[in-house]
Amino acid sequence: MTVRSILNTKGHNVLSVEPGAKLAAAVKLLGEKRIGAVLVMNQSRIEGILSERDIVRVLGERGAAVLDEPVNNVMTRKVVSCKETDTVAEIMEMMTTGKFRHLPVLDNGRVVGLISIGDVVKWRVREYETEQEALRDYIKTA
Numbered sequence: 001m002t003v004r005s006i007l008n009t010k011g012h013n014v015l016s017v018e019p020g021a022k023l024a025a026a027v028k029l030l031g032e033k034r035i036g037a038v039l040v041m042n043q044s045r046i047e048g049i050l051s052e053r054d055i056v057r058v059l060g061e062r063g064a065a066v067l068d069e070p071v072n073n074v075m076t077r078k079v080v081s082c083k084e085t086d087t088v089a090e091i092m093e094m095m096t097t098g099k100f101r102h103l104p105v106l107d108n109g110r111v112v113g114l115i116s117i118g119d120v121v122k123w124r125v126r127e128y129e130t131e132q133e134a135l136r137d138y139i140k141t142a
Helices: 003-010 023-033 052-062 064-068 088-098 117-141
Strands: 037-042 045-051 102-107 110-116
Touching: 003 088, 003 110, 003 117, 023 037, 023 052, 023 064, 037 110, 045 052, 045 102, 052 064, 088 102, 088 117, 110 117
Parallel strands: none
Antiparallel strands: 037 045, 102 110
């Protein structure tokens, strides 16, 4: 299965914030949308990604005053991405090796989605359930 399969089920909606947005506004967005990361974009170009981990780390280091700083002071600048044609196994390996949980999906340099480890787990569980049902049906008809 490919990343495209997950996006076709999940959707292609991607939330983002501008690099100069206040960290407090990004935290509010994450909480309201119940998501763990948001892309930091300048027009249509990815500048970074802001995750819950980034926020917790900087709060621990510098305290609550950091909430008034711009997102680009806190975000992860090195963003790993994938393509719609990548397999689920490939992105699972990328996420495990890189120790991150969110992966932007690019098509010709344009953001077309954002995959989380939760999306991958849901997809894999659905795959296993479908396989089990097929095996049960096969056994019943044998």
